[in-house]
Amino acid sequence: MSDKNLTIELLEKRGEKLAKRRTFFKNIGGLSVGMVAGSMLTACGGGVSSAIAQMAVPTDIDILNFALNLEYLEAQFYSYAVFGTGLPAAMLTGTGTQGAVVGGQQVPFADPLVAQYAKEIAKDELAHVGFLRAALGSAAVAQPALDVGGTDPNGAFSQAARAAGLVPAGVAFNPYASDANFLLGAFIFEDVGVTAYKGASPLIENKTFLEAAAGILAAEAYHASLVRTVLYSKGITTTPALISSANAISGARNSLNGNNGKDQGITNATDPTMSNIVPLDSNGLAFSRSAGDVLNIAYLTKQSVTMGGFFPKGANGKLNMSSQF
Structure with missing residues (x-):
């Protein structure tokens, strides 16, 4: 291949990647509306989606900071469940507003296997926070305000469980109360993290x-x-x-994402006697979620907003807006 043709090919690939990044934000919003307000909207011909599509291409730093928000959330949940305490104060600082945590308590694990699995995951999530903070350096966002409590009937876990039909109004769902509740609480988060990282990878x-x-x-x-x-x-x-509870949580997540089919329960949809340990599309591939779709689940809403649910004051960084369904 000649140098000229190679250059053209590289430019075309670069253009395709930028187009994907713009499409990503055209579809989800994704950035705070304030960033594209006023004269920018006029310059882009009106419309927030149009402005975002043209102006708001996320950087790698933006994407990694979005991931850091999710890791703060998971690490705090597992830390309280396993150790009865939250993350060390030294791991919470950074840019943006550092928030307090509505925390939980140590789970009285009855099954030693579940206890060991929980401890392993807790250590992994703590390592993820440390790794992303080190990779981002001074650009790392601070931990935002988080709600991973278990005793408030109006808390995030209770809202999520209520959306799945697991508890009635006025009743708290406490993921720290038992092995079963812990596993269901963990299930709320884990699939979302997988789809979030896969969705971000092309960007x-x-x-x-x-x-x-x-x-x-x-x-x-x-x-x-x-x-x-x-x-x-x-x-x-x-x-x-x-099984029915986990499937109901999957259904609630899917509903928050506009029933787009990017969520599956732990039994086969067409044959309930079969397991469905790995949720995949028809090509055997894991699903992808945009940042906005992830925040619909984290904020527990179908609306385009910048806070709610597990992030009472919103995620820190530029990627802080959920999708509109």
Whole structure:
């Protein structure tokens, strides 16, 4: 291939990647509306979507900081569940407003296997926070305000469980109360993390960052598969309600994403007697979610907003707006 043809090919590939990044934000909003207000809207011919599509191409830093928000959330949940305490104060600082955590308590694990699995995942999530903070350096966002409590009937876990029909109005769902509740609480998060990293992968330009994100994606997939496997195993041996509860949580997540089919329960949709440990599309591929779609689940809303649910004051960084369904 001549140098000229090689240059043209490289430019075409670069153009295709930028087009994907613009489409990503045209579809989801994704950035705070304030960033594209006023004269920018006029210059772009009106319309927030148009302005975002033209102006708001996320950087690798934006994407990794979005991932860091999710890792703060998961790490705090698992840390409280396993150790009874939250993350060290030194791991919470950064740019943006540092928020407080509505925390939980140590789970009184009855099954030693579940206890060991939980401890392993907790250590992994703590490592993810540390790794992303080190990779981002001074650009790392601070931990935002988080709600991972378990006793408030209006808390995030209770809202999520209520959306799935697991508890009635006025009743709290406490993911720290038992092994079963812990597994269901973990299930709320784990599949979302996998789809978030897969959705972000085409947008990351730096190959070192992309490899790191792929590594975290693989770890999150192992975690999700482990949680799904234990839920299914216990569901067919000792606690049948776990299967219907997990499937109901999957249905609630799918509903928050406009019933777009990017979520699956732990049993086969066409043959309930079969397990469905790995949720895949018709090509055997894991699903992808945009940042906005992920925040619909984290904020517990179908609306385009910048806060709610597990992030009472919103995610820190530029990627802080959920999708509109």
